[in-house]
Amino acid sequence: MRIPFKSGLAAAALALAASFAAPAEAGPTLEAVRKRGEVVCGVSTGIGGFSIADSSGRWTGLTTDFCRAVSAAVLGDAAKEKFVPLSPQQRFTALQSGEIDMLTTVATWTLTRDASLGLLYAGVYFYDGQGFLVPKSLGLKSALELDGASICTATGTTSELNLADYFRANGKTFKPVVFEAQNEARAAFFSGRCQAFSADMSYLSSVRASDAPNPDEWQILPEMISKEPLGPVVARNDLDWYTAVKWVLMALIEAEEKGITAANVEQMKDSTNPEIRRLLGTAGDMGQRLGLDPGWAYRAIKRVGNYGEIFERNVGPKTPLRMERNSNALWTKGGLMYAMPVR
């Protein structure tokens, strides 16, 4: 292939500039991402509100937005990202083998996964938990009233164990109908075989929004019977990359706490608040310390908004998923979202 001299020169100059811009000792994943000019994120094959391809093939959702934020922070204005849909069985293998740079799916953070799979969880972007979807016509207020009910669920995660534990702990009984896949369990539930469908609340909200014949006729009971914190996962081989991903998440949460939004981030750059100035790179050297440039957090917020905006846009009360913030509210509003200090 012949490369025209001029554009070849331009490319060489760009590469030279890039090599100056990037810290020399960046880890292998960060280095590879920069060289490629693209972040490759593993996503769920299709969970409305979290990661789902729309009719034009564009991936939308809370977890895909987080991938975009990381991409904007690391790669600058020319940020690009590729989404690789993965099944629950494939997702960790794809990360271990280096096929993807980061896993942004609905994978629960557990000790086993964090400690023994050669991976690291870089934080929590959604506090989830196993719950129950029931028809409103049953008039239930609490999951404890489900004594003696048939409950449809899927094998594969710990949902069967959580169910048995919950009902035993409360001295109640239930009849499990266990399917191999979520969509079979869901179909059996909607056909009326079971009085309740048990899965993670994020999934139940998604199912109610997109699969229920009439979303208003179904309700999610308030009880969460397990803890399922969902977060981004990276491979253990690059701590620089891990740190960058972790702090992009912190920056998005911090931005919400400080009232920085995608709309006002430009004006906020001139804020007199030293904390905001440090976050947006107009003061201090936070970007360099992460091995990134000063505008890292500014670009991430500019592109996808702060954590609250991401939540409201994808899964919040105004979306078909109708999820309340609850545990996912800021710590100042009684939730669990808390960013470490940027200083």
Added chain:
Amino acid sequence: MSAVAVLPVRSARGWSDPSFRSLATQVIVLAVLAGTVAFLATNLVGNLEARSIRTGFGFLWQAAGFEIGQSFIAWSPSASFGRALLVGLLNTLVVASLGIVLSTLAGFVVGIASLSRNPLVSPLARLYVELVRNTPLLLQLYLWYAVLTQMLPAASAAPQLLPGVYLAKSGLHFPVLQHGTEPLLAAVLVGVLAFAGHGLWARRQAERNGVPAKLWPGLLLLALPVVAVALERAVTASFDVPRPTRFGFSGGGMITPELTALLIGLSLYNAAFIGEILRAGILSVGRGQLEAGAALGLSRGQALRLVVIPQAMKVAVPPLASQYLNLAKNTSLAIAIGYPDLMSIGNTIINQTGQAVEVIAILMCVYLALSLAISAFMNWYNARVALKGAS
């Protein structure tokens, strides 16, 4: 005088010696096979160690912790993983044995119907066979399950078919005896023994007198103890009747729609194949046999039952055996429609314990044993129906 030149016979050595060559080839193939297995096994052990995955069968005695929807033996989440596998095995055996009986009965009907001279019956049987044989079993199971769960009434609107018997989306609910079913089981056993004993005696009588044995005294012996005990229990013991609750029914016995759908799906699917096997068997018996039967004064039905079918079975039994094996192994599709069979419970155990290699090894051994048992029975039966003297 002529000298006879004796040509020295050179014995073949090395690769030109056929017996050495065949021995050496076998040794090499065996060595390669053993080497591959050993390589894979060391790899497996190494990989499991590298990922610090526990190995061994100790987990079988740990508490399982999960609930099972249908169990023929006492089950609670505090029972062990081993017992969970046993529950699954019993669930599989129930489906496999009922499926074999039902598919054989339905298969006989289909096989004979497809040979019928009736202008309606024969094409219908052919249509059924072609329709069922040429669609995937999994799809048919989904269909039956959807039919059962979509079309039956909700538990709250379940019709009472008989006093205490309800049919709903949650299954068929019926009353069961409150205390101990042991006397009833004993009665069934006594009945079966009496039936078998009477059968032997009647056959001997029939051979002596030349008068065909009657069936009804045997059936009476079979039913009498069960009916007697059931009546006695019905009077003295109380029944556990299903009571409607907010979410369906509590108490009583139940047949779940999962079991029903699986049983219908497996039976109807295999009935099509069994029908074809029997049709082939019957066609293999010459027309002359039927005509000879008619010449002896046997009715068409008698000729079919006494002359044609016994000979047809000789041809039909070996393929029938492999059809039964198919059915037994296909019960593992149960997981797709939520029936807690051995495979489904094994899957759950793998998820809970991570002991995939061990659980899969156990499952393979169990299915192997089940298949070998069916094979052994069918071989015995085959030897019984085979033409004596014909090898």
